[in-house]
Amino acid sequence: MSHTLGIRQAQKQKTRQAFLDAALALLEEQSLSSLGLREVTRAVGVAPTAFYRHFRSTADLGVALVDEALGSLHPMVRTTVATAGAERITRAVRLISDHVAAHPAHVRFIARERHGGVQPVREAIRDQLARFAEEVGAELAKDPEAEGWSEDDLLMLAHLYVDQMLITASLFLETLESPEPSEAERERVARIAARQMRLISLGRQHWLD
Amino acid sequence: MSHTLGIRQAQKQKTRQAFLDAALALLEEQSLSSLGLREVTRAVGVAPTAFYRHFRSTADLGVALVDEALGSLHPMVRTTVATAGAERITRAVRLISDHVAAHPAHVRFIARERHGGVQPVREAIRDQLARFAEEVGAELAKDPEAEGWSEDDLLMLAHLYVDQMLITASLFLETLESPEPSEAERERVARIAARQMRLISLGRQHWLD
């Protein structure tokens, strides 16, 4: 049952999205704690006071951006990790590479604000990453290699993988930021990331020795 | 041959250090790209224009902070990694834990600005971390387990360790930031970090299989 929005609410969501888009663009060259309210409204093309109709503060906007950047990514990560065998690493690296290429500003925002100067945003990102770790852990538990593993150890391993994914995403980003983004450079990062994940997987296989 | 500084240069270095200290304190609750020049001078207790006698801009000050935070850490990391056997991981975790406890603001600054909004600072941090990776790689090469390893693979492993150290440092930091910092919480982080490093070491031992 999809409820058709009134033309009023539709317009509101439209300008709200315009706020998110404009902020994300501005955040490519600064961090959230220096993002001004007027700066955003100027970029959108509305009066400064219009901002308050959508967000309490720029920190509030930042939390909304976290949801936009990570919210829809959970199913993708889940199905990718669900892949069995050696293919899993290949697909994971490709997922990251493609996602960074498709949404570089989102990735930059998350990497930047994960340890940034705005507490509510840091917390929102931390919660989302913890969710990723739990989901990855749940998928890893289905592997035959997970036999004999404690819940704690599985979560430790899952966090290792999630952190590694974020580091890899950040490296792909630097690849795009370089003055002459070359496919060769991207491939180099992909190969290093794959080898690091393979090394971690090897450690996992011999954990119970 | 230690050259005694004139009372003029000595005074200059003193206020310069005051700038660094004040900035570091202010950066506990914001990021560098929102740090104002007047804000810093006000905290130091000097006129705004005095700032220019020491730094071109706040970005310049940030680069100086990177050197202060990471510059003197290289020998410590080197000797810690030089430790052989199972003791290496224990010492590494303790080094990180102690360093975070002793210089929390420095660690926070590095974690925050590594992906922050100020390019020159990002580059300075990236260069320093690359140096750490090279040094760690050089120490790892001395291990008997390094036999048959390519230069590339050693560097890949070293980067994995360095990134892992930074993640661990950041987790120790969160431990201190909690409303009621408990020794139990710190110990929990230490145990997880040690297990993650042990898992990586296991992967290393079976890499050439």
Next chain:
DNA sequence: AATTCCGGAGAACAGTTGTTAACTGGATGA
């Protein structure tokens, strides 16, 4: 002893910031 140097102070500049209050006009619901 006389001169140069230079870290810091003071005042002023135009431009920016977040937030408030009162208002407008088209969509909404009775």
Next chain:
DNA sequence: TCATCCAGTTAACAACTGTTCTCCGGAATT
């Protein structure tokens, strides 16, 4: 049809920003 709602506007506020130029007084140099 008419009263209500509400996203966005306009105007104004005090407070703040980075930067320039001019000046001072003590250290450094000759």
